[in-house]
Amino acid sequence: MAKAAKAFFFVISLFFLLKGIESGYDDNTSKKLFVFGDSYADTGNLGRVLGRNARSWFEPYGMTFPKKPTGRYSDGRVLSDYVASFMQSKSPIPYKIRRYGPTLLPYGMNFAVSGSGIFDTGNFQSNLSTQIDHLQSQIDAGVYSNASIRSSTALVVVSGNDYGHFGEQDPNSWLHIHEFIRKLFAQFKVDLLRLQEIGVPKVMVTNLHPIECTPMQTRPSNYTLCSQNISRIAYEHNHAMNKLVLDLRRSNNSNTDFLILNVNKAFLSILHQVRGSTKMKYPLLPCCESSSEKTLCGSLDDKGQKLYSVCQQPEEHFYWDSLHPTQAGWAAAFEYLKPTIKRFL
Numbered sequence: 601m602a603k604a605a606k607a608f609f610f611v612i613s614l615f616f617l618l619k620g621i622e623s624g625y626d627d628n629t630s631k632k633l634f635v636f637g638d639s640y641a642d643t644g645n646l647g648r649v650l651g652r653n654a655r656s657w658f659e660p661y662g663m664t665f666p667k668k669p670t671g672r673y674s675d676g677r678v679l680s681d682y683v684a685s686f687m688q689s690k691s692p693i694p695y696k697i698r699r700y701g702p703t704l705l706p707y708g709m710n711f712a713v714s715g716s717g718i719f720d721t722g723n724f725q726s727n728l729s730t731q732i733d734h735l736q737s738q739i740d741a742g743v744y745s746n747a748s749i750r751s752s753t754a755l756v757v758v759s760g761n762d763y764g765h766f767g768e769q770d771p772n773s774w775l776h777i778h779e780f781i782r783k784l785f786a787q788f789k790v791d792l793l794r795l796q797e798i799g800v801p802k803v804m805v806t807n808l809h810p811i812e813c814t815p816m817q818t819r820p821s822n823y824t825l826c827s828q829n830i831s832r833i834a835y836e837h838n839h840a841m842n843k844l845v846l847d848l849r850r851s852n853n854s855n856t857d858f859l860i861l862n863v864n865k866a867f868l869s870i871l872h873q874v875r876g877s878t879k880m881k882y883p884l885l886p887c888c889e890s891s892s893e894k895t896l897c898g899s900l901d902d903k904g905q906k907l908y909s910v911c912q913q914p915e916e917h918f919y920w921d922s923l924h925p926t927q928a929g930w931a932a933a934f935e936y937l938k939p940t941i942k943r944f945l
């Protein structure tokens with residue numbers, strides 16, 4: 601607990617360091633970024649009331665940057681940090697600690713919560729709709745004016761927690777996956793239309809990464825084979841995503857432009873070592889490996905002994921833990937996404 605509190609204050613002080621002093625928080629000349637989604641984008645919204653279940657607040661998370669845990673599920677930066685940096689902006693402040701960093705408010709806000717989904721995922725995390733409610737409440741409270749919203753960008757990162765939860769809830773999930781995807785995208789559409797109604801002019805949405813290649817799936821083959829039967833989910837999800845975004849682009853009241861960030865292709869180009877992509881020494885082997893399938897990176901036993909091992913050089917690994925890329929992995933994937941984002945912004 602003491603350790604967690606320390607990390608928390610470290611994050612706060614870090615934000616002040618990053619920002620320096622600047623007056624007036626609703627200055628609409630700053631490029632605001634509003635972030636929604638899960639652990640692929642969360643920079644500190646996960647409640648530490650969850651104790652060690654919020655592993656991102658404990659060692660070895662954050663070991664590369666900033667060399668302390670900050671609530672990011674990585675050894676360092678995550679996708680939202682790279683997007684903000686590309687916009688020549690600071691990483692937006694996590695919603696949860698917004699009161700502690702008023703000078704960061706002109707850069708937008710990060711509402712993403714690790715573990716969340718479009719639907720509820722059973723662990724009390726704010727779903728996507730609730731995260732959008734949080735943006736609306738900031739507007740209603742006058743933190744962001746309509747004018748500043750009109751010059752903002754949104755990043756929506758949905759990385760598959762809905763499927764994990766569905767698989768746990770429904771023993772025949774495999775038979776019902778089409779129907780589930782249909783319902784999921786009906787809700788996704790409602791959520792994205794709300795961002796349009798709020799007046800965000802540019803919305804970037806990630807598609808689903810190759811969930812079949814996460815260390816969680818490749819562990820049975822000693823991190824050599826992506827799980828082909830799972831790859832169907834990503835395929836169908838991304839097909840539905842293309843359709844949805846096409847539909848939204850053609851939509852009736854289109855002051856909002858939508859862009860798909862193809863993280864699926866970005867990840868695969870690195871995992872398959874496609875020519876021109878960043879070379880990673882270990883594309884499938886995670887840096888932080890739990891000692892068994894039943895434990896996780898960051899887990900301790902009753903005596904406080906580590907139930908995981910950490911590699912010496914995280915930058916040689918694409919994956920950090922059983923589900924998340926390293927900072928180097930995100931940097932490499934972002935290289936792939938950059939040209940598309942540049943054209944869009």
Ligand SMILES: *[C@@H]1O[C@H](CO)[C@@H](O)[C@H](O)[C@H]1NC(C)=O
Nearest residue numbers: 627628629745747748750751
């Ligand atoms: C900022 O807001 C002011 C007043 O709300 C408006 O006059 C101005 O055009 C805005 N500037 C930009 C860059 O949007």
Ligand SMILES: *[C@@H]1O[C@H](CO)[C@@H](O)[C@H](O)[C@H]1NC(C)=O
Nearest residue numbers: 718719720727728729730787
């Ligand atoms: C999102 O969470 C809110 C608050 O718990 C709940 O009322 C709403 O039904 C949820 N939405 C979806 C799509 O699951």
Ligand SMILES: *[C@@H]1O[C@H](CO)[C@@H](O)[C@H](O)[C@H]1NC(C)=O
Nearest residue numbers: 739745746747749797798799
């Ligand atoms: C801001 O925009 C919303 C929706 O477009 C509108 O209902 C509201 O009145 C506007 N607020 C101000 C202060 O202009």
Ligand SMILES: *[C@@H]1O[C@H](CO)[C@@H](O)[C@H](O)[C@H]1NC(C)=O
Nearest residue numbers: 818819820821822823824825
């Ligand atoms: C994975 O590696 C372990 C230890 O090196 C070995 O015992 C096991 O047979 C390997 N499994 C596969 C599927 O190759």
Ligand SMILES: *[C@@H]1O[C@H](CO)[C@@H](O)[C@H](O)[C@H]1NC(C)=O
Nearest residue numbers: 767773774820827828829830
């Ligand atoms: C996917 O394949 C793995 C290994 O072949 C198997 O254990 C698992 O049950 C399969 N999952 C589904 C949903 O068919």
Ligand SMILES: *[C@@H]1O[C@H](CO)[C@@H](O)[C@H](O)[C@H]1NC(C)=O
Nearest residue numbers: 793847848849850851852853
């Ligand atoms: C646009 O309008 C058409 C016809 O009214 C409707 O079918 C479609 O769903 C609308 N698109 C969006 C994105 O709201």
